[in-house]
Amino acid sequence: MTPAAREAAAIELLDRWLGGHPVEQALTLWARASRFAGSGDREAVRDLVFQAVRRRRSAAALGGGETGRALVLGLAREAGIRPEAWTGVGHAPAELSEAEARLLDAPLPVLARPVALDCPDWLLDHFEAALQGQTDVILSRMRDRAPVFLRVNTARTSRDAVVSELTALGIETRPHPLAPTALEITANPRRLRNSDALAEGRVEMQDAASQAIALDFAAHARGPVLDYCAGGGGKALALAAEGFSVSAHDIDPRRMADLPARAKRAGAAIQVLSGPPTGTWSAIFADAPCSGSGSWRRAPEAKWAFTPARLAELTAIQDTILRQCADLTAPGGLLGYATCSMLREENEDRVKAFLENQPGWRCILERRLSPLDGGDGFYLAVLRKSAGS
Incomplete structure (x- = not known):
């Protein structure tokens, strides 16, 4: 495929996404129907699509609208590239219209701050509260592909x-x-x-920040570990590699379907629980469901689908998980609470509310990581239950 043909494919896929199709689904269906596209073509189209999704607001503002063509044109304009190969011949996009040509010839406008940062308007204040003076530099970093x-x-x-x-x-x-x-x-x-x-x-x-969080918890934990929200099992595998015997639980066991095979391949001591955990544990790790705002470089469409109602729903779920884990923690035991969120509402605020409502607990470690540290945004609080609780 020529570069122009790749751009035409990206335009088509972005139109599908804007029409309501999940990005991954659209890419999979396109790849199956486009046997002519080699692996390099598929990866190039994927990269272009995801960059346009990450930069949806700024690309739309620079490209003149909310269409796949406008988003790709907006990316080109920001990069200072004029798509001369858009000839309409073969598989290339149609020629530039007069309006598009004028747009490309015009100086780049000064974009409103949330548009330039590719941030939903309602979320900017939330990021400001959490990131403070680093808001602009961190959100700018989030506009590009993750390592x-x-x-x-x-x-x-x-x-x-x-x-x-x-x-x-x-x-x-x-x-x-x-x-x-x-x-x-x-x-x-x-x-x-x-x-x-x-x-x-x-x-x-596994993201480097995710590894760091698991190792921080491991440095304080003793005895068998319960991974309460195991999901695909990345942190369970990391903890097992540190010598811990790990039991994995998830409210949706289907998320752990691949974990037994991964554990066997890694030589890891992981027991996948078939039902809710019982008894008490000396160490519990809970990587709670969250907005994923720290990893939106990898899953950028989630940023545009996130709503205030969903944030409220997630914080209620996080509070419930903390209470459930508190009941399962043995006296003197540890509870690690983690998210891949950069929002205070899902991190410090949840831990503060937990400590206010659960006597006999104290926080012995709190760590916040952002893309400025090199990996995804992550938060960890390690909480200790008093021996007499």
Whole structure:
């Protein structure tokens, strides 16, 4: 596919998304119907689509409207590129209209702050409360693609050994300071999918901040760990690699469907619970359902679907999870509360409300990470229950 043909495909896919189709679904259906598109074409179209979704507001403002064509044109205008190959010939987009040509010739306008930051209007005040003086620089960072990270399974190998193994495959990596297990892929990340390192459990895909949060909790925990909101099991695997015996639970067991195979591949001691956990535990980790605002670079359409009503719903769920975990925590035990959110309402405010309503608990560690640290936005509070509670 030519670059113009890729742009035409992206325009079509963005129109489907704007019409209500989930981005991943639209991309999957397009790939199945476009056998002529090679892997490089599919990845290039995917990258263009996701960049347009991340920058929906600014691209629409610069491109002249809320259509797939306008979004792609807006990205080109911001980059200072004039799409000369839009000829309407073959698979290229139709020629520029007179209005579009005038738009490209005009100086870039000064965009309103939430538009320039690609932030929904109602959310800007929430980010200001949480990020304060760093709001603009963090939200600007969120407008671009996230780095690709690996977690080295140190129960099986070392970070240096993985670096050498992947280098032989042409996959370039570098250690990341957020976690001693973290590698950032700097070149040829798509070769990883066919690597023995991934297939044999020596590495897992996991954001560096997510690794850091798991290791922070592990540094304070003792004994068996209950991963109360295990989901796909990334943090359960990280904790197991640190030598913990981990039991995984999720309110929707289907989310854990792949975890037994991943645990076996990694040589991890993880028991997937078939029902609600019972008894008490010396250490519980709860990566609670949240807005995901810290990872919106990876799932950008969630930003545009998020609403005040959903935020209120999530904070109620988070409060419930904290109460449930408190009941399951043994006297003297630890509860780690984590989210991949950057909003105070889901983080500090929830912990404050918990401590006000649960006597006998104290916070022994609180950590907030943002994309300025290199990975996703994450929050962790490690809470200890008094021995007499």
